Amino acid sequence: xxxxxxxxxxxxxxxxxxxxxxxxxxxxxxxxxxxxxxxxxxxxxxxxxxxxxxxxxxxxxxxxxxxxxxxxxxxxxxxxxxxxxxxxxxxxxxxxxxxxxxxxxxxxxxxxxxxxxxxxxxxxxxxxxxxxxxxxxxxxxxxxxxxxxxxxxxxxxxxxxxxxxxxxxxxxxxxxxxxxxxxxxxxxxxxxxxxxxxxxxxxxxxxxxxxxxxxxxxxxxxxxxxxxxxxxxxxxxxxxxxxxxxxxxxxxxxxxxxxxxxxxxxxxxxxxxxxxxxxxxxxxxxxxxxxxxxxxxxxxxxxxxxxxxxxxxxxxxxxxxxxxxxxxxxxxxxxxxxxxxxxxxxxxxxxxxxxxxxxxxxxxxxxxxxxxxxxxxxxxxxxxxxxxxxxxxxxxxxxxxxxxxxxxxxxxxxxxxxxxxxxxxxxxxxxxxxxxxxxxxxxxxxxxxxxxxxxxxxxxxxxxxxxxxxxxxxxxxxxxxxxxxxxxxxxxxxxxxxxxxxxxxxxxxxxxxxxxxxxxxxxxxxxxxxxxxxxxxxxxxxxxxxxxxxxxxxxxxxxxxxxxxxxxxxxxxxxxxxxxxxxxxxxxxxxxxxxxxxxxx
Amino acid sequence: xxxxxxxxxxxxxxxxxxxxxxxxxxxxxxxxxxxxxxxxxxxxxxxxxxxxxxxxxxxxxxxxxxxxxxxxxxxxxxxxxxxxxxxxxxxxxxxxxxxxxxxxxxxxxxxxxxxxxxxxxxxxxxxx
Numbered sequence: 001x002x003x004x005x006x007x008x009x010x011x012x013x014x015x016x017x018x019x020x021x022x023x024x025x026x027x028x029x030x031x032x033x034x035x036x037x038x039x040x041x042x043x044x045x046x047x048x049x050x051x052x053x054x055x056x057x058x059x060x061x062x063x064x065x066x067x068x069x070x071x072x073x074x075x076x077x078x079x080x081x082x083x084x085x086x087x088x089x090x091x092x093x094x095x096x097x098x099x100x101x102x103x104x105x106x107x108x109x110x111x112x113x114x115x116x117x118x119x120x121x122x123x124x125x126x127x128x129x130x131x132x133x134x135x136x137x138x139x140x141x142x143x144x145x146x147x148x149x150x151x152x153x154x155x156x157x158x159x160x161x162x163x164x165x166x167x168x169x170x171x172x173x174x175x176x177x178x179x180x181x182x183x184x185x186x187x188x189x190x191x192x193x194x195x196x197x198x199x200x201x202x203x204x205x206x207x208x209x210x211x212x213x214x215x216x217x218x219x220x221x222x223x224x225x226x227x228x229x230x231x232x233x234x235x236x237x238x239x240x241x242x243x244x245x246x247x248x249x250x251x252x253x254x255x256x257x258x259x260x261x262x263x264x265x266x267x268x269x270x271x272x273x274x275x276x277x278x279x280x281x282x283x284x285x286x287x288x289x290x291x292x293x294x295x296x297x298x299x300x301x302x303x304x305x306x307x308x309x310x311x312x313x314x315x316x317x318x319x320x321x322x323x324x325x326x327x328x329x330x331x332x333x334x335x336x337x338x339x340x341x342x343x344x345x346x347x348x349x350x351x352x353x354x355x356x357x358x359x360x361x362x363x364x365x366x367x368x369x370x371x372x373x374x375x376x377x378x379x380x381x382x383x384x385x386x387x388x389x390x391x392x393x394x395x396x397x398x399x400x401x402x403x404x405x406x407x408x409x410x411x412x413x414x415x416x417x418x419x420x421x422x423x424x425x426x427x428x429x430x431x432x433x434x435x436x437x438x439x440x441x442x443x444x445x446x447x448x449x450x451x452x453x454x455x456x457x458x459x460x461x462x463x464x465x466x467x468x469x470x471x472x473x474x475x476x477x478x479x480x481x482x483x484x485x486x487x488x489x490x491x492x493x494x495x496x497x498x499x500x501x502x503x504x505x506x507x508x509x510x511x512x513x514x515x516x517x518x519x520x521x522x523x524x525x526x527x528x529x530x531x532x533x534x535x536x537x538x539x540x541x542x543x544x545x546x547x548x549x550x551x552x553x554x555x556x557x558x559x560x561x562x563x564x565x566x567x568x569x570x571x572x573x574x575x576x577x578x579x580x581x582x583x584x585x586x587x588x589x590x591x592x593x594x595x596x597x598x599x600x601x
Numbered sequence: 602x603x604x605x606x607x608x609x610x611x612x613x614x615x616x617x618x619x620x621x622x623x624x625x626x627x628x629x630x631x632x633x634x635x636x637x638x639x640x641x642x643x644x645x646x647x648x649x650x651x652x653x654x655x656x657x658x659x660x661x662x663x664x665x666x667x668x669x670x671x672x673x674x675x676x677x678x679x680x681x682x683x684x685x686x687x688x689x690x691x692x693x694x695x696x697x698x699x700x701x702x703x704x705x706x707x708x709x710x711x712x713x714x715x716x717x718x719x720x721x722x723x724x725x726x727x728x729x
Contacts, residue, residue: 122686122693125653127663193650445648451698452650457724459657556663 024182024270026137030084035542037083040132040177041419042497042539045332046267048421049498050540054547055598056501060515060526063596066548067106068531071097071591076535076556078417079132079177080495081593083541087154089140092591093556094121094128096144100157103543110157116146123173123194125452127556129535131177131265131417134185136205141178143187149178151185151208161208165189165201170450172196174263181268181275182305184211188262188277192325195257195283195453200266200275200301202308212308216260216279216296217246223296223310224303230310233364236383241313249293249318257447258290259283260297264327265419269343272360274302274311276330276345281323286442286455287396293318298326300347300355302362312362317351318386321395322376322440323411323456324351329419330359335427337365337478346477348420348431350413351387353380356477368480370473371414371433373463376407395440395456403441410438410460412491412558419537420475421496421504423518428483429475430504430518432492434559437463472496472506474521486521490583493559494551495537507534507551509559510586513594515549530594533587535559546597554591555583627710632721634728635714642711643725645704649695658723659715663691671716679709 030038034051041048055063071077071092081090087109088101095116100109121128124145134141139160140152147166150159165187166172171194179186184202192198198216203209214224220243227243246255260279267276279301282294298317303310317324331346337356345359352374356366367380376394377387391397395404412434420431438460445455462469470488475481494507498518503525505515511533515526536552560583628636635643646652654664661669671679683701686694695701701708714720 118688119686119694121688121691125650125663125691125693128691193653443644443647446700448698448700451695452653452693454650454653455648457647457652457657 027135027180030135036085037080037539037541038135039082039179040079040134040537041265041267041329044181044268044270046265046329046419047331047333047424048419048496048537049424051500052540052542052547053499053501054542055499055503055540055549057503057517057525059598060501060503062598063515063526063528063549064599065528066595066597068595069101069593071099071554071593073097073554073591074589075554075591076127076129076560077552077554077591078129078535078537078557080537080539080552081550082133082135083543084135086543089133089135090593091130091132091142093130093554094124094145096130096142098133098140098142098152098157100140100154112142112152112157114144114148114150116144117168120146120168120173123168123171123191124175125193127558127560129175129557131175134178134180136180139205141180141185143174143176143178145173145175147172147174147189149185149187149203149208151205163203163208163210166191166196170194170196176263177265179266179268180205181266184305186266186275188264190261190263192259192261192280192283193452193454194450195259195447196261197256197258198260198262198279198297200262200277200303200308202305214303214308214310216262216299217250217255217258219247220244224308225310225313231312231362233314233362233385238312238361238363246295249295251291254290257283257453258294258297262327264417265329267330267332268305269332269359273305274359275305276300276302276332276359278326278328278330278347280325280327281320284445284453284455285323286400286445287319287321288400288442289444289455294320298324300326300330300345300357300362302359314357314362314364314385316349316353316355316387319396322351322407324349324413326350328413328415328417331420331422331429332359333422333424333427333477335478344477346422346429348415348475350409350416352376352409352414353387354475354477354480356480366477366480370431370475370482371409371435371471373408373435373437374414395442400442400444403439405439406437406464407440408437408463409434410436411440411458412436412460416493416558418493418535419495421498423498423504425500426518427478429477430496430498430521431473431475432494432496432506433471433473434469434491435463435466435471436460436469436491472516472521484521486516491559493535493557497538497540497549499540505538505549507536507538507553509533509535509555509583511553511555513538513551513596528596531592532590533560533583548595548597550593550595552591552593555587555589627714627719628728629714629719630728633725635711635720635725636728638707639710639714640725640727641704642707642709645700645708646711649698649701654691659712667712668716671712676709680705683708
């Protein structure tokens with residue numbers, strides 16, 4: 001009886017105390033107050049826009065460092081801290097520490113450091129990033145590298161519940177941030193280079209029990225696809241996907257080790273009750289081993305948050321031959337498209353195309369290149385939704401053990417996970433991009449459970465005749481056009497922040513935090529060199545009447561390692577090649593947080 | 602003891618190139634054409650995706666440069682490292698990979714050839 005009593009009394013007491021029924025309302029309340037940075041993107045739409053305007057175009061140049069904090073961890077630091085009220089929640093790369101910082105006293109109220117099997121580290125080759133925590137109803141949610149999802153008591157840091165989300169011994173590990181939508185914690189899985197079969201999972205905030213799990217590949221029932229009601233874009237219109245839409249695009253049982261992992265940033269539209277996300281590359285990187293469209297890898301998904309049922313799905317890169325891993329964030333924005341007020345979903349894919357879809361039904365509206373260097377496809381056919389592949393750059397047509405040269409973009413895409421921002425004041429998107437091409441040589445590889453399943457050798461370098469490897473751009477998602485473009489020496493691998501103060505801020509791999517005029521991004525209004533290269537996302541909050549802008553530094557991730565890998569095309573160089581050496585002229589490892597504010601008057 | 606003797610011969614051949622030992626560790630022509638065993642070593646390197654951490658040219662990325670490391674690492678330590686990994690440093694254990702375990706000597710020969718400077722290109726081809 002006692003057990004039963006507790007079972008009933010705790011949730012009731014909580015509900016009574018907070019006066020809410022669904023966690024969604026708690027998060028909604030927190031994100032409505034711009035003093036907080038209560039979700040990784042600041043909101044559920046992935047817009048990364050703040051209404052704060054104390055720091056603005058006229059004074060941002062006077063910003064100074066307010067305080068700094070070392071996480072004590074050397075490897076790449078992605079994501080950002082969260083701020084809710086007087087508390088800031090700071091996280092680190094593996095071993096995935098979480099610090100609860102009291103902003104009033106700048107003391108660490110509690111610290112959580114999970115014990116994780118070090119065998120996980122090599123499974124995360126080649127960097128042990130983590131993209132941050134989530135917060136709702138007095139709990140901090142952490143998705144650990146070893147795939148354990150934990151809910152921590154926000155007051156004490158004690159584990160409230162913990163659940164295993166994957167099998168790390170098979171390469172199913174996690175780097176993504178958990179996301180809170182409604183009464184669920186949504187999380188995904190990594191391991192596309194280990195043949196992991198991707199899925200999106202929803203756990204109940206209350207106790208960590210699994211609400212639903214929808215796979216990216218396989219039988220309809222396991223994907224939570226209904227052949228009659230789930231739709232896709234076919235022959236220029238929205239139509240039911242039909243039976244076995246995934247199974248019919250794979251040879252035999254290959255879908256079981258077929259990838260389609262889900263390690264990006266998710267978004268949610270409350271009115272439609274849909275969660276949006278992307279699925280990654282099919283495994284292996286050698287296309288000859290997996291003929292077919294490999295559905296639904298490389299796709300944009302809309303699932304009902306309560307049931308996980310798929311409302312619609314759209315595949316961007318059928319039969320991937322380049323590792324154009326489709327996990328990048330889906331930004332939800334209400335904008336005019338082709339003269340019509342549209343509930344749009346805007347997505348900058350690794351494949352170099354910027355997509356605008358109708359998020360209510362998945363209708364394809366716009367698909368255009370957001371880097372002029374993109375050459376692997378001439379265009380996306382608007383009727384079929386398929387990119388028109390250029391034979392010369394087809395690693396499948398050229399075949400295994402043949403080096404396909406000069407493909408743009410490189411595998412890390414015209415943009416990787418580093419999230420873009422929307423500016424509702426001009427309806428434009430501020431996008432951190434890569435400007436990198438590659439040679440790609442696929443080869444036969446055998447699947448061994450728990451071992452890398454890659455099957456291609458790559459070399460990456462700037463586009464021919466160019467020296468810079470990144471651009472910070474402004475994108476018009478209605479016209480499908482670049483409005484402004486500002487070259488950066490290295491890939492811009494940092495999440496962007498836009499604000500009501502008329503500024504856009506981002507970090508660079510050399511370690512600079514830059515704030516520019518949103519109207520003229522070529523104007524650097526503020527520039528500061530932080531302790532290490534930046535691959536984290538810029539965020540802002542207000543405390544005791546003062547606005548702060550902050551960012552993690554800590555070089556790493558694929559940008560700090562992979563990009564640097566092959567700056568010179570060569571296959572015969574010994575020792576560190578050109579570009580890597582060059583990045584080393586600017587920065588070295590070290591995770592820390594730098595927070596800026598205007599000087600006291 | 603037999604194992605030890607075998608290791609000594611290998612390490613000698615590593616130090617003094619291909620001329621001294623009875624069985625050369627590797628044979629290379631024009632810097633990039635190699636014997637079938639060493640070619641297998643390259644294929645093993647590629648299949649195990651070692652380049653993701655050690656660099657396409659073994660120059661080192663998040664993992665150390667194998668060009669440098671194999672100048673001092675003993676064969677025994679090489680085998681131990683590849684078999685058991687150095688997990689906390691991010692080096693996986695390959696003991697469940699049949700390809701790596703059966704081609705351990707060839708993998709070593711290929712990497713040693715790269716480290717010695719005798720194999721001048723990462724991508725090697727068969728001797729015609």
